[in-house]
Amino acid sequence: GTGLSYRFVPKWYIGAEVLYETEFETDVGQERWSYFAGPSIHYGSSNWWATLTWLPQISGGGEAYDGQDEDYHLIEKTKQEFKLKLGFNF
Numbered sequence: 899g900t901g902l903s904y905r906f907v908p909k910w911y912i913g914a915e916v917l918y919e920t921e922f923e924t925d926v927g928q929e930r931w932s933y934f935a936g937p938s939i940h941y942g943s944s945n946w947w948a949t950l951t952w953l954p955q956i957s958g959g960g961e962a963y964d965g966q967d968e969d970y971h972l973i974e975k976t977k978q979e980f981k982l983k984l985g986f987n988f
Contacts, residue, residue, distance in 0.1 A: 903940060911940040915951055919975070921960075930960030932971040934979060946986045953979040 903913030915938050920931040934953035941948050955978070958971030966972055 901938065903938070909942055911942070913938045913940065915953065917953060921974075928960070930958070930971045930973065932958030932975050944987065946984070948985075949981075949983045951981045951983075953981065955979070 899915060899917035901913055901915035903911040905911050915934075915936060917934040918931070919934075921929050923929045933956040935956050936951060936953040938949055938951040940950075955970050955975060957969055958975065959968075960971055961973050962968070962971075963973065970977060
């Protein structure tokens with residue numbers, strides 16, 4: 899994964915993230931994969947920080963369940979992922 903951010907006022911950043919996840923099995927090779935991309939907002943002070951990211955699944959493939967949309971990997975992933983990261987400096 900990777901991302902970019904821009905500080906628009908002191909301590910506040912807006913950005914975008916891209917994430918690629920894949921899983922390989924010994925006998926079959928690459929079994930499943932998925933791409934996610936979305937916006938993020940970050941606040942950082944001298945004592946703590948927080949980042950909220952929304953990552954909708956852009957595409958995916960591999961193992962699927964009956965009737966699943968072919969453009970996504972939904973066996974172990976969702977169409978929408980939200981992540982909240984908190985950190986405390988000490």
